[in-house]
């Protein structure tokens with residue numbers, strides 16, 4: 103949606119956005135491929151111009167909402183240069199466009215993931231977003247937003263873990279005292295709080311800057327590097343604080359941990375965030 | 391490793407590759423335990439590694455045992471756990487059982503024909519196990535058990551259960567240990583836990599409703615339950631630690647293999663320093679844990695079990711298993727998050743290693759207690 107709103111034409115926006123916004127339609131975004139994950143710009147799915155149409159051929163892997171999407175927002179290669187990427191809006195049911203079955207995952211299980219396959223799939227020129235070769239910029243700008251919003255999920259998970267730990271520490275008794283009495287438990291909860299607040303303040307500050315129109319690739323990447331990693335640690339600690347109960351499905355903690363781990367991988371891994379930040383900060387130094 | 395140990399491990403690895411590995415992805419999803427795998431391990435002679443040959447054991451050392459558990463855990467943490475709990479029951483029987491009890495219960499366990507289970511925890515008594523509420527009331531010819539045990543590994547699949555129940559007043563001194571067989575009248579199985587991992591190792595409640603246990607199935611005498619429970623503790627911790635090492639080693643092996651073949655930005659991802667540092671740290675932590683486990687096992691082999699070392703090994707090796715498996719999912723990226731590769735399973739299996747056999751918080755409490763004791767002894 104965001105991407106369409108920023109980069110689509112007026113006609114594209116009025117055709118697709120209202121139903122996506124109302125929730126009547128579901129959208130999916132196809133960037134990653136089986137052989138191109140971190141190196142997304144290296145993608146090989148091709149779109150070739152044929153008359154008033156484009157013919158798309160290739161596979162998109164790991165696509166969230168794949169099975170339920172009414173519209174797919176698909177990145178393709180339209181030229182020979184590294185950055186010749188162009189996006190198309192492909193509607194469900196377009197001949198040559200199929201979706202695989204669900205991929206079985208560690209977490210995020212109520213969010214289906216699948217592979218999109220395009221075999222000489224024809225889409226009208228009107229469904230091209232922007233001009234040919236515009237999409238590397240679209241992609242990078244959109245990823246910044248995705249990195250910030252995904253981090254919001256990690257913040258929610260961290261907060262939910264903290265709340266549940268505070269509650270449990272007051273309820274569960276061992277050795278005649280509630281867990282809250284033990285300094286090791288106090289340390290876990292105090293650190294969880296400090297980390298959750300650090301996450302919140304960092305995320306909100308960066309969101310505020312974006313709302314003011316001050317984008318920063320560096321800050322968006324820093325948020326994505328910090329928040330998901332911290333939330334995995336907090337969720338693991340929350341399980342630990344609940345002992346055997348934390349490991350069981352009776353409490354939501356083990357699920358939250360499994361869900362959160364994805365945030366360290368999707369929309370650019372932790373390691374890719376390091377690459378981006380380093381490239382930005384060391385831009386000058388790298389010239390020597 | 392000496393030649394014997396090398397051969398033991400490579401034969402065992404072959405069995406695991408052929409008989410365990412092919413099932414794990416699906417059995418993990420379905421929560422399926424296979425008795426034939428357990429018995430197969432028994433035929434390999436690893437169901438009672440440290441037990442005396444007189445009772446069908448292999449008569450090997452604790453270091454050998456640690457190597458065996460590490461090897462099995464590389465393929466399946468839950469099967470290694472089933473073996474380790476059953477072995478702990480054997481250790482208890484051989485340390486505290488009388489001749490008749492040993493002859494009656496040990497051979498089926500050491501040979502791997504049957505599984506043993508250890509029932510201490512209850513819903514309100516976890517770390518504070520001495521607060522358990524299950525009662526054993528003296529009656530004519532034996533005891534009547536009432537109460538519910540929770541979190542019992544191999545509940546439902548085991549035949550011989552060591553059950554801790556209260557025969558006296560509050561605290562550890564009021565607890566006694568009993569041997570209860572599957573099928574005893576008044577002994578049933580409660581709910582099976584749904585867990586994050588260890589899916590092929592059933593964890594269940596045991597329910598005792600006026601379950602009669604004859605006098606001859608009591609271990610030691612009244613009030614000695616905690617002697618029995620704590621006596622197996624050091625060994626149990628080393629076992630869980632060895633499983634942690636195997637879990638970490640597999641995650642590391644998968645990471646190396648994948649990163650050497652996966653290319654991004656036109657080169658194997660192994661060639662990026664960022665990944666090399668992660669892999670180097672993973673290997674370092676795994677090796678450090680292994681050395682600690684072997685030092686702890688050696689102290690048991692020397693008949694001078696060092697509780698501090700055993701707790702340190704448990705703490706370090708299980709924290710390492712958690713860290714290394716989490717990093718392995720990261721190294722594999724998207725595919726690491728799916729069940730097509732085993733690393734996410736190992737990550738889920740690792741977490742509970744930090745909780746069982748004394749949580750890692752309790753290990754720190756134990757280590758600190760030992761530090762004080764040692765200081766006072768030297769002062």
Ligand SMILES: Cc1cc2nc3c(=O)[nH]c(=O)nc-3n(C[C@H](O)[C@H](O)[C@H](O)COP(=O)(O)OP(=O)(O)OC[C@H]3O[C@@H](n4cnc5c(N)ncnc54)[C@H](O)[C@@H]3O)c2cc1C
Nearest residue numbers: 133134139140164165166369371373662664720721723724
């Ligand atoms: C559940 C799920 C949902 C997803 N949803 C979508 C979606 O809707 N749309 C979409 O387009 N994609 C989606 N993705 C794909 C996701 O963005 C990729 O998984 C991610 O970018 C990583 O790519 P990869 O899995 O190919 O890992 P790889 O790129 O193969 O990375 C493997 C490892 O190598 C490291 N690495 C790679 N390059 C370097 C380097 N230069 N230096 C140091 N380390 C490096 C990585 O950090 C990682 O640890 C989804 C993935 C999952 C698992």
Ligand SMILES: Cc1cc2nc3c(=O)[nH]c(=O)nc-3n(C[C@H](O)[C@H](O)[C@H](O)COP(=O)(O)OP(=O)(O)OC[C@H]3O[C@@H](n4cnc5c(N)ncnc54)[C@H](O)[C@@H]3O)c2cc1C
Nearest residue numbers: 284342343345346508509510511516517541542543749751
């Ligand atoms: C899969 C699985 C298999 C198991 N198998 C068996 C089995 O076969 N037999 C058996 O008897 N039990 C078994 N258990 C139970 C296991 O031993 C307990 O879960 C464990 O002892 C912790 O107890 P708890 O879960 O009640 O946690 P609690 O004791 O309630 O602990 C909750 C939290 O408080 C912390 N805590 C407690 N006391 C202190 C303290 N004094 N100072 C600081 N922190 C403290 C703990 O570290 C933990 O973080 C199993 C558990 C699981 C999950």
